[in-house]
Amino acid sequence: MTAVTANTVSLSWYEASARQRIDALVDAGSFTEFIGPELREMSPHLAIFDLPEQFDDGVVIGRGRLDGAPVLIAAQEGRFMGGAFGEVHGAKLTGLLRAARAQHQDVLILFDTGGVRLQEANAGELAIAEIMRAVVEARRDGLSVVGLIGGRAGCYGGGSLIGGTCSRLIVSEQGRISVSGPEVIETNRGIEEFDSRDRALVWRTMGGKHRFLIGGADMFVDDEALAFRKAAIDALKVGRRCDVTVLEAEQTRLERRLQRFGEAEDAVEIWQALGVDNPTDVPALPTSAFLRAADNRENADDAR
């Protein structure tokens, strides 16, 4: 008989709020928030649409310590407006990344976003461009910017583009990374190409396991706050460059991906080509078995 353990101590990253994730990630009690909810810096645009506002505009930013070292942190709240980037939300992140350079401190971005917030689409789009530039500038100063992906909203749209600028990405199986959402693909291409309600299809096309296998993410962890914490500590130890060597390596890596898998119709074909035994079983594998099966995955070490 299998013993069932109660989930009394663990914190599911997928389920946790932005604030719970930060609390569980950093050294206990070490977090200081910048522009906290008491300052009520809310979106000035949602009222136009008669939509409710949130005191922190859906992102919590500040500084904490990770294994003793100071680190700047941003956590998106995927349940508020789908974690989408609006003007204030985006500017808090932009400011944090600019602060990283000024203070010479690494950054963790806890993504949980559907992309740009449509009600302030232009501001959100520009914020994403500004954040990407700030990430690259911080990395060129020798800083690490690590993305953590495993929330309800995934990491979609412009969020996924910011993710692509990070020095390392940590993902759980639940995490999804994609520019276009499933519904958007279905609307544009028809249900025959992509049935957005087929969640197994969605996950094997955009989910954490697939991204890890093709090198779209660097570390694969359980849906556990402590697993994310451990991975974040490790991720900050590597990948402190963003120069022509790194981008040339990424160019080679991404070209190779197109050559190897460009004709694949489905993720399972890609996993097969990667030499995974029983590729159709991949979605059902528990983490340890998956990591063994992923031995020959593509990786992006120093090529991101």
Add this chain to the structure above:
Amino acid sequence: MTLDDILAGLFPTGSKIETTGAIIAGQAVLPDGRPIHVLGITQGQPLGVDEAILLAGHVIEIVKSGDRAPILFLVDSASQRMSKRDELLGLSEYLSHLAKTLLLAEAEGHRTVGLLYGGSAAGAFIATALATGTLVALPGAHPAVMDLPSMGRVTKLPIDVLKAKAEATPVFAPGLDNMTQTGGIHAIWDADAPLAPRLAAVMQRPKGQDDRDRLGAKRGGRRKAAEIADRVVALAATSYQGAQHG
């Protein structure tokens, strides 16, 4: 204006630029005799993994050449390609990679100027035009995050209501003026004036910090972003000193 008209206007002394599929690549000479690289995406095409990797490859070659010549990036695209294949292959990485190469070029001494002369939207806009050091546009260009009908579907608001709201704020509706007011576009060129001097003027602009949020504040289209970002930078400085001393 057609692409040929634009290129002729920009480079009266001649250029060697080819368009392969939707990808523009080549070189030209500025009126002062200096060389300039020309890249871009044209014909209102979507930007997918195949296009992004080609463009990024060109940028990397330019950076590796060490010539520090400026790069003009022309944009008339749709949005990112919304397909299963592109997402299966990790489109976000390809678009980010392209953006990173442009940001790298700027940082490595190549001035990067984006010229938006047609459409562009969403991820394609971020990965191209918005990743250049200075973005200018020609009249008639039409950047968007999402078109209004799609926006209507998502927000469950009728188009008329959205249009009325768009009158009150530049913050959400598509269009060149809105994107300019929010600071995303440095300047809209006058279509009737010669283009070459305008390009030369942009090249004169001192290279520096990302000032789009400041432009947005100045133009009234994005009043909060710059102030919020500045406050975060200031808070991070003071709180850290406090923490170190405390």
Add this chain to the structure above:
Amino acid sequence: MSDWGMQKAALGERLTAGRQHAKGKIIPIPSLPAFLKAVVRSGDRVCLEGDNQKQADILASALANLDPADISDLHMVQSGVVLPSHLDIFEKGIARRLDFSYSGPQSARIARMLFGRKIELGAVHTYLELFARYFIDLTPNVALIAAVSADKDGNLYTGPNTEDTPTVVEATSYKNGLVVAQVTEIVDKVPRVDIPGDLVHFVVEAGRPFYVEPLFTRDPAAITETQILTAMLAIKGIYAPYGVRRLNHGIGFNTAAIELLLPTYGEKLGLKGKVCTHFALNPHPTMIPAIESGWVEQIHCFGSEVGMEDYVAARSDIFFTGPDGSLRSNRAFCQTAGLYACDMFIGSTLQIDLEGHSSTVTTSRIAGFGGAPNMGSDPRGRRHPSEPWLKAGAEAAPDSSAAMRRGRKLVVQIGETFGDSNVPLFVEQLDALELARKLDLDLAPVMVYSDDVTHIVTEEGIANLLMCRTKDEREQAIRGVAGYTDIGRARDANLVEQLRQRGVIQRPEDLGIDPLDADRRLLAARSIKDLMLASGGLYRPPSRFRNW
């Protein structure tokens, strides 16, 4: 009289007509329309098999594609009106009269068609009641049923979804009715004989499985803190004191929460082995953690559940399985078990009135009852004692003689005071009454009658209606757990406080429950994936429930 045997003769005519389109008993799919036209007669009483789970979908579509000029005035007698084609049959004028039990996904359309007089309604039944009438006055002339496979003799294998099939076939075939089965495939030898071929006249090889709705799959990710609180109240305030071992759960999220709290909260309360050991219940995925941790001894099922087949087969110590290894379900037997052999029914509803009547009917939706009125009723014919049954009986009539006192089945309505879109659970008057008036029905469609309900559980507390002595007490007990609904706010605070002193109303704090402890971390599984992992990979959830 010399005309005995007329029904046999009529059946003979149908068989002859049908054989024109058959090879032996097998009807090729292309011949199905012509075949149906040949064997179905206008005015027939037809049972189209389908309940809240399995559907004879191919046969339903074929029936709906008949020409009303050829066949009309059918009287449909069927458990479920679930597929669009079930109502197309009426829309097109092929059928006129309807007796049924359940109409979940078609509840809005069936209401519109009833208002539009497109359907002549016999009655809305509970399953067991409709089955009973199959043997008395609603015996089908034709039954269109569904199975997994058949051999050339018509022996049928239903797999885990046997459900209504034996009942329908029994009533039809033994009373000279025609039985037609759709099967996925024809095989040389069926894995087990669920229906003997003698009773099956024709078989249609559909080439694909019949449709099954995963109705009993509740995603733990959607369970709210308030639902967890109601579950804690039910476990500590009802399961524990009555010692409820034999029971049935409804399909809502509150009872799913109870199932997921057994291995955690229930374990902490020391209830393992003392409650929830025997169930009349479908193979709910949310039962996996409780089963795996040894809480459950035995479960008999109405039907199966999509994705649970391998798990059930691997747990034959718990479930009823056949020689082929797979589940044997049987709705009629399980409903009987739920009626007579269970000490408790607990489930959710949409509306409860001031007397305690409850209904899932709203003015625009007629969802039917399914099995709820059967499970949720006190069987007057019960004679065997059990601790919970006797205790409930004693609470209802403390002054009567113990040896002559009927026990009571515990019938518990559980829910949050406000449902989706802030719609209150408690109402002055059930929408069912208004509906009955509009449709000119003799009987309002009430799911559980007030005199059967023993307890109401909301996040505000438990109302024990067994202990109410007057109509007024009953009303205040209901108002006393109705939270901030209009009904709840109009309570007599003094009377409610008195009821609380007497233990008629119990608040969370009276039971030593802190609402702030109602945390999702108490759930033994918080996602469908957790359930899959808890099953050791045996549970294979349908794609739409996955997030991996």
Add this chain to the structure above:
Amino acid sequence: MEKLSFRLTAPNRAGGTRAQAIVGVVASGNLEVLLERASPADICTIDIATAAHGFGAVWDAVVRDFVARRSAGGLRISINDGGARPDTVALRLAQGIRKIEEPER
């Protein structure tokens, strides 16, 4: 959005020393509650911005019960509501009190 404000006499003062606490998120059927120590010790003020119109009487009942039963004195409570049900509101308010009373680390 509908705005509601309450200023209620609170029988019990909020314990603990934390200056503020926040619980919940603004989402469909959910709400966030920000608690700050700002009012006099025997007063609790509650300001609500809600997406659901016409539930003033329910809010009135919920916040009055809350202030009567929990230790809310001395608090300024601000709520952004995405149309939460009263039971969720009551739960979040109670969670907020528990959080602001937590010992500081």
